[in-house]
Amino acid sequence: MSKSNKNQTYSHDLPATPMDPDLQAARDEKIKVAMIGLCGCWGCTLSLLDMDEALLGLLDKVTILRSSFTDIKRIPERCAIGFIEGGVANEENVETLIEFRENCDILISVGACAVWGGVPAMRNEVQLSDCLNEAYVDSVTAVSDAIPTIPYHEDIPRITGKVFPCHEVVKMDYFIPGCPPEGATILKVLDDLINGRPFDLPASINRYD
Amino acid sequence: MSIEIIIDGESVTTEAGTNLVDVAAENGVYIPTLCYLKGKPCLGTCRVCSVRVNGHIIAACTLPVSEGMNVEVNAPDLLDMRKALIEILFVEGNHNCPSCEKSGRCDLQATGYELGMVVSRFPYRFPLREREVAAKHLWLERDRCIFCQRCVEFIRDKATDQKIFSIRGRGTTAQIEIDIALADRMPPEQVREAAEICPVGCIIEKGVGFNDPIGQRKFEIQSVRERALDIKDSAAESGHE
Numbered sequence: 076m077s078k079s080n081k082n083q084t085y086s087h088d089l090p091a092t093p094m095d096p097d098l099q100a101a102r103d104e105k106i107k108v109a110m111i112g113l114c115g116c117w118g119c120t121l122s123l124l125d126m127d128e129a130l131l132g133l134l135d136k137v138t139i140l141r142s143s144f145t146d147i148k149r150i151p152e153r154c155a156i157g158f159i160e161g162g163v164a165n166e167e168n169v170e171t172l173i174e175f176r177e178n179c180d181i182l183i184s185v186g187a188c189a190v191w192g193g194v195p196a197m198r199n200e201v202q203l204s205d206c207l208n209e210a211y212v213d214s215v216t217a218v219s220d221a222i223p224t225i226p227y228h229e230d231i232p233r234i235t236g237k238v239f240p241c242h243e244v245v246k247m248d249y250f251i252p253g254c255p256p257e258g259a260t261i262l263k264v265l266d267d268l269i270n271g272r273p274f275d276l277p278a279s280i281n282r283y284d
Numbered sequence: 285m286s287i288e289i290i291i292d293g294e295s296v297t298t299e300a301g302t303n304l305v306d307v308a309a310e311n312g313v314y315i316p317t318l319c320y321l322k323g324k325p326c327l328g329t330c331r332v333c334s335v336r337v338n339g340h341i342i343a344a345c346t347l348p349v350s351e352g353m354n355v356e357v358n359a360p361d362l363l364d365m366r367k368a369l370i371e372i373l374f375v376e377g378n379h380n381c382p383s384c385e386k387s388g389r390c391d392l393q394a395t396g397y398e399l400g401m402v403v404s405r406f407p408y409r410f411p412l413r414e415r416e417v418a419a420k421h422l423w424l425e426r427d428r429c430i431f432c433q434r435c436v437e438f439i440r441d442k443a444t445d446q447k448i449f450s451i452r453g454r455g456t457t458a459q460i461e462i463d464i465a466l467a468d469r470m471p472p473e474q475v476r477e478a479a480e481i482c483p484v485g486c487i488i489e490k491g492v493g494f495n496d497p498i499g500q501r502k503f504e505i506q507s508v509r510e511r512a513l514d515i516k517d518s519a520a521e522s523g524h525e
Contacts, residue, residue: 187382190403191374192410194382199410200427237410242403250402254382278397278507283381284388284498 087151102138106269107154109141110185111175113168114195114238115161117143118255119186123158125258133262136269154179156268158261159247162192163239167232176245181268184247185261187254187283189240194254196238203236249274253282289353304344304355305333313357314509316366316395318373318483319432320345329432332369332395336362363399370396371404378410378427379484385493386485388501392430394508413459419467421475422489429460429486439478441466449478449487460486 079088094102112120120143124130140150148171150157157179163169176182187193198206212223241247251264260280267274285300291313298307306322308315318330326345333344336356344357356362373379373392381387413426435449448466451458470478479489496502506514 184403187380191408194380196408196410197378197380197383199408200378200412240403240408243407252402276400276402278400278509281397281400281402283379283393283396284384 085149085151086147087149105138106136106156107152108137108139108156108158108265109150109154109175109179110139110158110160111141111171113159113161113172113189113241114164115186115188115193117160119158119160119189119253122185122253122255122258123261126262127258129259129262133265133269137265149174150178152178155181156265157182158185159183159189159241160185160255162188162195163235163241163244164195165232165234169235169244172241172244181248182241182245183249183251183264184241185251185253186256187252189247190250190252191240192238199237203234207234251276254284256282287349287351289349289351289355291355292357292359298349300350301348304335304337304347304349304353307349308344308355308357309513312513314398314512315344315357316370316398316508317345317512318391318395318430319434321434321438321481324438327433327437330369330373330430332366332373334362334366334369341365367399367401368405370399370401371406373430374401375404375406375408376411377429377484384425384428384485385488386428386482388496388498388504390485390503391483391508394503397503398507398509411456416460416462418464419462420490421470421472422462422467422479422487424460424462425486425488426459428484430484431458431460432483434481434483435460435478435487438481439470439474441469442471442474443469 207225211225287300317333319327328346335344416424452461
């Protein structure tokens with residue numbers, strides 16, 4: 076878990092009203108789960124929420140530290156299970172993924188982008204310069220009288236030469252393919268793991284699209 | 285001639301010379317295949333049906349059975365080896381299921397599900413092979429080709445029996461080619477047959493895209509394993525008696 080430094084402040088280091096001690100105690104007992112998106116479309120993160128009311132049945136056992144509802148950059152404490160959406164396409168993705176690996180006991184690739192790169196990896200067939208030129212310089216929607224510029228600023232994460240699957244950057248423990256996987260599929264994996272059953276995706280629910 | 289062979293420890297009675305893939309299926313043992321088509325000459329290109337016979341690894345579709353064969357299909361090392369073969373095919377081309385017209389109707393994808401592939405253990409190569417769009421009624425998404433050669437052998441010009449499809453080059457530079465003049469003479473049903481015979485999304489019929497809604501696509505209605513084991517239905521389905 077990161078500590079803020081002079082250049083960045085994490086949300087969990089900001090002043091906050093202390094949580095009710097009983098609630099905090101109850102939450103400390105639970106299995107901590109987090110999900111973050113790298114280079115993806117956030118569809119898989121939405122699929123996590125597609126568990127709908129089935130999620131309520133898990134809440135006796137788990138607490139979700141990070142999801143689309145709690146859009147924090149870094150998890151405030153160590154998690155038992157981390158879900159990763161999206162592949163690695165820039166330096167910020169690398170940093171976030173490594174941070175998650177260091178702070179999650181089990182890390183799971185969720186969706187085509189995390190598993191093999193997905194739609195963003197379609198740029199792997201061409202040189203990065205060609206890709207950026209197509210997007211910003213030779214784009215059919217480029218403003219005709221403007222000087223074509225490929226955005227560059229120290230605050231914009233540098234893009235990687237190719238898009239990488241998560242497991243080519245850090246060790247990933249399990250993989251849930253799909254674009255996106257069904258909420259029910261993520262639920263099954265989560266339910267199996269928190270109840271001590273092995274990871275298992277039978278052919279009937281395994282999907283690559 | 286009636287003979288006895290052993291498949292995964294079970295004694296099975298069958299006719300000598302029958303294809304091992306078919307014998308196994310008749311006895312409820314699924315052997316995955318990609319290039320093999322029941323009733324057609326064996327191609328033996330994809331190796332996904334590899335099993336162990338009397339201690340040796342062999343592609344089951346290439347093997348007519350004979351008396352006393354000891355066949356292992358579902359030993360753990362063989363299950364993993366066949367899965368590895370599927371994983372190799374996934375990284376050698378660009379098998380982007382979410383954007384592929386063949387998704388849900390694709391033998392490679394369906395076999396991946398059946399063999400429990402969730403990721404490839406090999407690095408993805410992202411090859412760039414130019415697509416061929418010159419023919420009137422179909423086009424080739426070359427980076428999806430797995431070089432099974434079904435189209436090369438079984439789709440031929442009606443008048444001359446010449447091959448319409450061919451493979452040019454070798455190794456990593458090999459690619460599928462199409463004779464445009466012959467292809468433009470293909471009747472509509474042969475165009476459809478070519479697209480359907482392709483076990484991946486390489487041969488695509490023009491004007492036909494994502495026709496079946498998700499949930500009602502070929503392998504969602506009946507899995508590739510069910511199709512392989514339900515001999516009568518799968519023969520009727522693919523039209524090869």
